[in-house]
Amino acid sequence: MPGAALLSNIASALDRSLPVPLSVQLKGLIEYGIACGELPPGVRLPSVRELAEASGIAPMTAVAVYRELQRSGLITSRPGAGTYVAEGPRRDGSEALARVQAHLEAALAEAEAGAIPLAQVASLLNAAISRGRVREGRPMRLLMLGVFRDATRAYAQEIARQLKPGDVIEPCTFDEMRAGLRAGPAPDLVVTLANRKAEAEAAMGGRAPVTAVSFLPSEQTRALLAAIDPLARVGLVSVFPEFLALMKPGVRRFAPHVREIEAIVADDPKLPAFLGRLDVVVYATGAEGALAAAGAPAGAIEYRHVPDPHAVQESLLPLVEAIRSGAVGRQPAKEAIR
Incomplete structure (x- = not known):
């Protein structure tokens, strides 16, 4: 069973006050959770039944979201074992090393079959290594x-x-x-x-x-969120509806002192009126144009991420x-x- 904390985090982040369907929120929580490193490769995700019981969403909703994420290559299903965040490239190089060893052994066997002296094979290998050292210095x-x-x-x-x-x-x-x-x-x-x-x-x-x-959220973003007045009326704006599901708990993490946070999608025609009743606007990267056109108040905070x-x-x-x-x-x- 996946960690109880992960199941609780996903279930609690599904926010019925957001102007975004729960299916879109669930997809965004997993998709952007992977992109932001909150769901690392190999982590087991909750089962459809566990998600349905913990969050109140329909089982078919979770099934549809998981299928879409599988088609995108973000998650994988292991029969009898569950659903996991897809693994990234291996870091230890063990598979590549095993392939190199297999190639070397095959080359030695071919040389032996062809009666090629080992000294000549060693000369060829040393020459190849020398060429490799030259490549090691090339700019990328x-x-x-x-x-x-x-x-x-x-x-x-x-x-x-x-x-x-x-x-x-x-x-x-x-x-x-x-x-x-x-x-x-x-x-x-x-x-x-x-x-x-x-x-x-x-x-x-x-x-x-x-x-x-x-x-991950930039240091400047975290500092600006932490400095928001506790009594400020805060609103979130994102181009992508699915990102709001991850953005709202992210903002709360760095500004836990703020009680009320509203949210809206950047292309919503109600955006100008929404901005008019706020003290602080926090916007996801890419929403700058919509904010400028709608007359956002000065001092808007970009929810910027960095590698x-x-x-x-x-x-x-x-x-x-x-x-x-x-x-x-x-x-x-x-x-x-x-």
């Missing part, structure tokens, strides 16, 4: 593929600080990719959000490997080095991305 080109332009640029800048000198990471949005606005050679690696990984793989069409990193530095250090950077050295292959760049 990464692509940060995101949803909103300014946020994607900020994500790329944050990751760039942790890359080796000479390595670059270029920001690009999905819209820019679809419109053909990104020119140049295929990158060595594409980085994206966990809930957008399947979309990124489809966009790349096999021209480069795709990986995901988790995100989790631990995920970058423990998952992304080792993968970059593995691709650089050739230990992990990348798809050949057959053509430039146009």
Whole structure:
């Protein structure tokens, strides 16, 4: 059985006061929980029955949400064992090492069958290692593929600080990719959000490997939320309805002193009236345009996320080095991305 705390967190986060159907909320809680690292790979999710009993949603609603998340590759079902957050790439490299060992043993067997002296085989291996050392020094080109332009640029800048000198990471949005606005050679690696990984793989069409990193609320966001006046009337605005289910408890976590928090979707025609009765607006990244058009009050707080530095250090950077050295292959760049 999954942890009682996880089941309780999901059930309590389903908020009937939000202007979002419970099915959309449940999908958002899991999808963005994975993207933000709150639901790490391998975590067992509650069963349909457990969710229905704890939250009061219809079992078929939970079934439909789980099926959609499975199609997206975010969760997996193990017959007789339950439903789990999909595993990311292995970090220890044991599978790659086993494959290398198998290739070496096969090559030695072939050399022996062909009566090739072991000294000659050793010379070939040493030459290959030398070429690999040359590759280890080559600069790497990464692509940060995101949803909103300014946020994607900020994500790329944050990751760039942790890359080796000479390595670059270029920001690009999905819209820019679809419109053909990104020119140049295929990158060595594409980085994206966990809930957008399947979309990124489809966009790349096999021209480069795709990986995901988790995100967390920025330090500035946490500080601004903690400083909200306890008596302030606070409202949340998001472009994506499903994100409100995770955003509201997230804001409460950093501003537990605020009693009442309302929420609305950015394209709701009632947005101007909603903003007019608030003291503080907290908006999800991407809702800036809607707020400006609706006349949001000054001092709105962006609920901005940044790449989790631990995920970058423990998952992304080792993968970059593995691709650089050739230990992990990348798809050949057959053509430039146009």
